[in-house]
Amino acid sequence: MSTDAPDPRLANITVAHAPDRHRYELRDGDTVIGFTQYRTRSGSDSRRVFVHTEVDPAYGGLGLAGRLVEFALDDVAAAGDRIVPVCPYVAKYLRTHHNYDHLVDWPEARQ
Structure with missing residues (x-):
């Protein structure tokens, strides 16, 4: 028997930009459970260089x-x-999400 009930771990999940920390955060209530970190590069075009993403393993697979x-x-x-x-x-x-293709500057391969 399967159920379509939503996972209770998702009830209080929010996503927000935390510019003072240079990252976007996943929160479960007041607790940070994940983030994607970036650096900002300025020039003729401003760039956000995404360097690391992680989510608490307890929230994996969601x-x-x-x-x-x-x-x-x-x-x-x-x-x-x-x-x-x-x-x-x-x-x-x-x-796999090509709607951002026009905004992406792929980094050169490291040698």
Whole structure:
């Protein structure tokens, strides 16, 4: 027997930009349960270089990393900035979500 009841771990999940920490955060109530960290590069175009993403393993398998990254990328797009995916998770997400293609500056391969 299967159930379509929502996972109770999702009840209080929010996503927000924490610019003072240079990251976007997943929160369960007041507790940070995940984040995607970035550096800002200014120049002719402002770029957010995404360097690391993580979600508490207790919340694994709920699609929260994708929800977090989508929120972050939508925010970058709304600001008119460029995206540089150094973080492997952000890069993987962008390879399957092509609506951001026009904003992505892929980093050169490290040698």
